[in-house]
Amino acid sequence: MTNDSVKKSKTATSVKGAGGVYKNLMAQFEKIWREAVRTTTGGMSKKSHFRYRDSMNNFLRFCAEKYHLQKIANIGEKHLRAYVDYRRQAGIAEKTLKNDLSAVRFFHQFTNSRNELPDNRALGIEKTLEGGKDRAWTDEEYQRMIEKAVELGRKDVVMAMKLARQVGLRVHECTRLTVGHIQNALRDGELEIKGKGGRVRRVPVRPEFRSELESLLEGHGSRNDEKIFVPPGEKTHTVIKSIQKFIQRHREEITERKITFHGLRHSYAREELAQRLERPERNNLQRNDLNRSAQLQVAELLGHGRPEVTKVYTGTGK
Numbered sequence: 349m350t351n352d353s354v355k356k357s358k359t360a361t362s363v364k365g366a367g368g369v370y371k372n373l374m375a376q377f378e379k380i381w382r383e384a385v386r387t388t389t390g391g392m393s394k395k396s397h398f399r400y401r402d403s404m405n406n407f408l409r410f411c412a413e414k415y416h417l418q419k420i421a422n423i424g425e426k427h428l429r430a431y432v433d434y435r436r437q438a439g440i441a442e443k444t445l446k447n448d449l450s451a452v453r454f455f456h457q458f459t460n461s462r463n464e465l466p467d468n469r470a471l472g473i474e475k476t477l478e479g480g481k482d483r484a485w486t487d488e489e490y491q492r493m494i495e496k497a498v499e500l501g502r503k504d505v506v507m508a509m510k511l512a513r514q515v516g517l518r519v520h521e522c523t524r525l526t527v528g529h530i531q532n533a534l535r536d537g538e539l540e541i542k543g544k545g546g547r548v549r550r551v552p553v554r555p556e557f558r559s560e561l562e563s564l565l566e567g568h569g570s571r572n573d574e575k576i577f578v579p580p581g582e583k584t585h586t587v588i589k590s591i592q593k594f595i596q597r598h599r600e601e602i603t604e605r606k607i608t609f610h611g612l613r614h615s616y617a618r619e620e621l622a623q624r625l626e627r628p629e630r631n632n633l634q635r636n637d638l639n640r641s642a643q644l645q646v647a648e649l650l651g652h653g654r655p656e657v658t659k660v661y662t663g664t665g666k
Contacts, residue, residue, distance in 0.1 A: 370412035376420045377408060380458045387458070392546055393520075395585075403451035407431060421461040428452065432471050446473060454545070469656065484614035484661075485513075485607055492602045493595065504577055504587070505594045507564060512612035514557045515539055516620075516650055519591055519609050523584050528572030530564050543651035551649055613650065617661035620646045 385397055411417040411427055414434075428449065435445050446468060453465055485493075490513060497505040511517040511525075521541050533539040538550040539561075553561065564576050578587050592609050599607050624631050624642035633641045647654055650661065 367412075369416050369418065370409055373408045373412055373417060373420060374405070377404065377455070380420065380455055384455055384458045388546055390546070399447070400451035400454055403448045404455050407448060407452050410434060420455075421459045422463070423452070423456060423459075423461065423465070424463040425466050428465060428471060432473070442473060449473075482614075483608065483611040484618055485611050486603075489603050489605075489607055490612070490615065493598065493607075496598050496601065497594065502594060505591050507560070508577065508591050509609070509612060510557075510560055512609060513616055514554060514560070515541075515551050516613050516616040517541060518543065518613065518651075519588050520584075522591075523575070523577045523587050525564075525576040526572060527565060527568050527570070527574045527576065530561050530576065531572070534558065534561055541651070547651055549648060549651050614661045617646055617650055620649060 381401060388397070408417075408420070410431055411423065414430060415427065417423070417427070431448070432445060435448065440448075449468060449471070456463075456465055490509070494506055494509060497503075497509070508517075508519060508522045511522050512519070521543055524542060529540060533553050538552055540548065540550050542548050568574055568576065578584050595607065595609055599605075621642055624633060624645060625638065628635060628638055628642070631642070631645060633645070643656075644654075646661075647656075
């Protein structure tokens with residue numbers, strides 16, 4: 349047998365072996381997948397489940413081919429670091445890479461593994477999050493878009509924008525709101541929101557925003573589970589796209605910047621942070637660690653748990 353034949357034989361065996369390893373990993377993953385879906389259904393959308401599944405599928409294929417990984421529970425830091433390098437070399441956007449890593453961490457919690465996976469910052473991804481453009485809306489942009497929505501009879505756009513700007517809601521969080529949520533917020537002074545990954549937070553309702561919440565109940569019945577933004581028979585994703593496309597369609601009339609719905613959360617975060625830094629005593633903040641404490645409070649309002657996230661929204665840097 350020639351040297352070339354030996355090399356081809358080894359390569360073929362390696363590929364075949366990697367294929368067997370991958371099948372073994374996917375058999376393990378099916379059990380993890382079922383448990384993850386069963387545990388998080390209601391807190392995570394079906395679309396998110398399957399998006400995470402696709403990301404995990406790609407990651408496991410990589411681990412099979414590069415490391416011949418035998419057990420998903422053995423996934424550790426070296427596998428994530430190698431995957432980050434591999435995806436970057438392939439020209440994958442950092443945002444997509446972030447989503448891939450989120451998927452791996454999500455399923456990792458259902459493996460009973462003792463390995464602790466590094467966060468994005470430890471993997472060198474934190475700086476890419478902070479280096480983006482200023483996405484916050486100016487007051488003029490906000491008012492002009494509200495006026496445009498009123499002019500065209502888009503009450504849904506008006507109220508979704510106000511919820512993002514005044515309470516910090518994501519657009520999909522707006523579409524989850526029910527009559528019961530609004531009634532409870534008017535009673536308690538706090539709006540309970542289920543955000544990404546089923547994370548629940550309670551956001552104080554500003555006194556001047558109460559009348560806006562009351563107006564959301566107009567035209568709705570007394571059923572607590574009746575959706576505010578999604579009419580019966582309408583698909584949630586259709587409503588979300590309609591709101592987002594309204595802003596995309598009309599933003600050139602408002603500004604030269606490519607403002608998005610999500611940018612309203614940036615405006616909300618900046619205002620909340622500024623208020624805490626100016627009057628820390630109102631929020632029980634200690635001045636000896638004021639910046640980090642204020643950032644953490646705002647991160648919680650946004651539905652995140654790390655103060656570093658507030659820097660992304662407010663553009664305050666390190």
